[in-house]
Amino acid sequence: QVQLVESGGGVVRPGRSLRLSCAASGFTFSSFAIHWVRQAPGKGLEWVAVIWYDGSYKYYADSVKGRFTISRDNSKNTLYLQMNSLRAEDTAVYYCARGITMIVAVTPFDLWGRGTLVTVSS
């Protein structure tokens, strides 16, 4: 079954860290760029970060640059998002999403996980 499954969300205090994971199955994970997208409660979609299929390039939204780090382990078919110095405005459902085309990094997303909720609150 082709799917992405996020985990690692929870409640965390401002300034603390959290690491999200996204486990892929049913497709050749190492051939696709993968993205993180978030959605604050009742708000729109916000693109967060992308990592190339081989991990060679990474790009971030300005809102998370310097605080979040995207990485992947192709041997484990898993994507990660290390989130440091968390703020209340980082509260959101975090989705991982796959690009529609193998190898090409900047493409629309045809496969999404169900998301994991991160709540930053004291």
Next chain:
Amino acid sequence: DIQMTQSPSSLSASVGDRVTITCRASEGISNYLAWYQQKPGKVPKLLIYAASTLQSGVPSRFSGSGSGTDFTLTISSLQPEDVATYYCQKYSSAPLPFGGGTKVEIK
């Protein structure tokens, strides 16, 4: 960075109506534009990419057009199952911002 602006932010239309949503890029993006549908409580779904190419399985009442900075998503005959929020996204290069969304409701 390029910004994506959608209008309107919400609309209400009757079943069978033709619905049009607009997306504008702050700079030209050729046809590197995608549209997504997100139904309440659900994960976003890709509807259209390359501005006008329908994703497999998407009903033909959905169509997209435009190039450069101005794009349009059209629902030719609104159906009850089309109640959702629609987002555009540019993917000419990273970053890949979304528009603010358009919430479509049935009148």
